Amino acid sequence: MDIIELESWELALAGTLVVALAACTLSARLGVARSLLIAAVRMVVQLSLVGLVLRELFKANNPWGIGLIALVMLAVAGREVSARQKYRLRGMWGYGIGTGAMFVSSFAVSVFGLAAIVRAEPWWDPRYAIPVLGMLLGNTMTAVTLSIDRLTSSVWNSRETVEARLMLGETGIEAVSDFTREALRAGLIPVINSMAVAGVVSLPGMMTGQILAGNPPGDAVRYQILIWLLIAAGCGFGMMLAVRMTARRLFDERDRLRLDRFCR
Amino acid sequence: MLQVEKLCFLDWGPLSFSVDSGECLGLSGESGSGKSLLLRAIADLDEHGGEVLLDGKNCVDQPGAAWRGRVAMLAAESRWWFDSVRPHFPGGADESVFSALGFAGSEVMDWEVRRLSAGEKQRLALARLLVREPRVLLLDEPTANLDSRSTGLVEEVVAIYRDKQKVPVVWVGHNEEQLRRVANDVLRMQGKQLEEA
Numbered sequence: 001m002d003i004i005e006l007e008s009w010e011l012a013l014a015g016t017l018v019v020a021l022a023a024c025t026l027s028a029r030l031g032v033a034r035s036l037l038i039a040a041v042r043m044v045v046q047l048s049l050v051g052l053v054l055r056e057l058f059k060a061n062n063p064w065g066i067g068l069i070a071l072v073m074l075a076v077a078g079r080e081v082s083a084r085q086k087y088r089l090r091g092m093w094g095y096g097i098g099t100g101a102m103f104v105s106s107f108a109v110s111v112f113g114l115a116a117i118v119r120a121e122p123w124w125d126p127r128y129a130i131p132v133l134g135m136l137l138g139n140t141m142t143a144v145t146l147s148i149d150r151l152t153s154s155v156w157n158s159r160e161t162v163e164a165r166l167m168l169g170e171t172g173i174e175a176v177s178d179f180t181r182e183a184l185r186a187g188l189i190p191v192i193n194s195m196a197v198a199g200v201v202s203l204p205g206m207m208t209g210q211i212l213a214g215n216p217p218g219d220a221v222r223y224q225i226l227i228w229l230l231i232a233a234g235c236g237f238g239m240m241l242a243v244r245m246t247a248r249r250l251f252d253e254r255d256r257l258r259l260d261r262f263c264r
Numbered sequence: 265m266l267q268v269e270k271l272c273f274l275d276w277g278p279l280s281f282s283v284d285s286g287e288c289l290g291l292s293g294e295s296g297s298g299k300s301l302l303l304r305a306i307a308d309l310d311e312h313g314g315e316v317l318l319d320g321k322n323c324v325d326q327p328g329a330a331w332r333g334r335v336a337m338l339a340a341e342s343r344w345w346f347d348s349v350r351p352h353f354p355g356g357a358d359e360s361v362f363s364a365l366g367f368a369g370s371e372v373m374d375w376e377v378r379r380l381s382a383g384e385k386q387r388l389a390l391a392r393l394l395v396r397e398p399r400v401l402l403l404d405e406p407t408a409n410l411d412s413r414s415t416g417l418v419e420e421v422v423a424i425y426r427d428k429q430k431v432p433v434v435w436v437g438h439n440e441e442q443l444r445r446v447a448n449d450v451l452r453m454q455g456k457q458l459e460e461a
Binding site: 158160161163164165166167168169170171172174178252253254255256257 | 307308309310311324327328329330332333334336337338339341342343344345392393396398
């Protein structure tokens, strides 16, 4: 069973829908027409390039090439995390904390999933490694972004309360404990929601892709289950790490609140 | 004894003074003259130069949180983070502290924070601080929102605590008359320096 190939003009047909949408937003003065079109063009260019890169990668089957691609993916995800923050840590910290947390969680969980569960030959076979890492990075990125943003915004808006707690002799970590809990909850809710409705409300992308490619639904489901479990673990651990590091960075070695380390 | 030696913060200072155990130092000065900043620096909430010692022990030789547990600052505006009063007193509280501050008794512990008036909050914030038994009190306009009766109660409660526990007190206020009443000595913040008032 071969997949029906999509011609470029057929994709362009779908593109006219987005152009029509842009025209509508323009007449409604939503002010998003430009970014909508740019995002659509970016998506097309990026995916086309990735298609080319992946084709070469699969052909070469070189672990160093895969490692390089993985690092590029991580670097871009890290940039997105720090770019989406309302209050950013100054210097390399803002970039470093998000990237570091994703490196530890996404990479570790991916390697675990590939080497211990999928066990392809070799375990880094790009056909498995790249999609798994991509899905994990994409989801951890959202979770880490949400949780750090929630933590820093809460502390920024409640700085007097945090300092009031410091004045009563609490440590920095104690003084923001309510906010770190909230931040972790906020970051995990999308993951929990998605898992709770998986298959009922939404058909996950990877499973859809496999079914489209002609794989038996049973296999597609098993892979999707694996991916969701890895995503949940990657998101959770990544957020815990990122929130913990951000909370530490909110205070200095004397446990003073240091919002001057953040900028808008 | 609280010793402040060559304390510098932002472009204030160097400021030096000391407060003996059981004594109260009054601190006056216009709004924005840096009185609150001085208290924050002593409590080690802001970066500062110079040294602060309590009974000969240097602030920097202990963790920040431990220092602030002993050198407790009462902010001009109190903040509350739980819905009711009780969880703000994790170690519980003796009924006497509430009655001394003009409340009917411990039932105030079950009140909702959002229903408290500014004056009630200010008095409860003092209670919240005192039950943790700090070794120094840094009070930033502790009677700013209070009527004359409550002001008298707060002055009395602080005086009793200071006497009984033999702790140094720094009292920041606008009212010179009150400062002369509660303090043994009054300094004035003027042009980023302290001078005898």
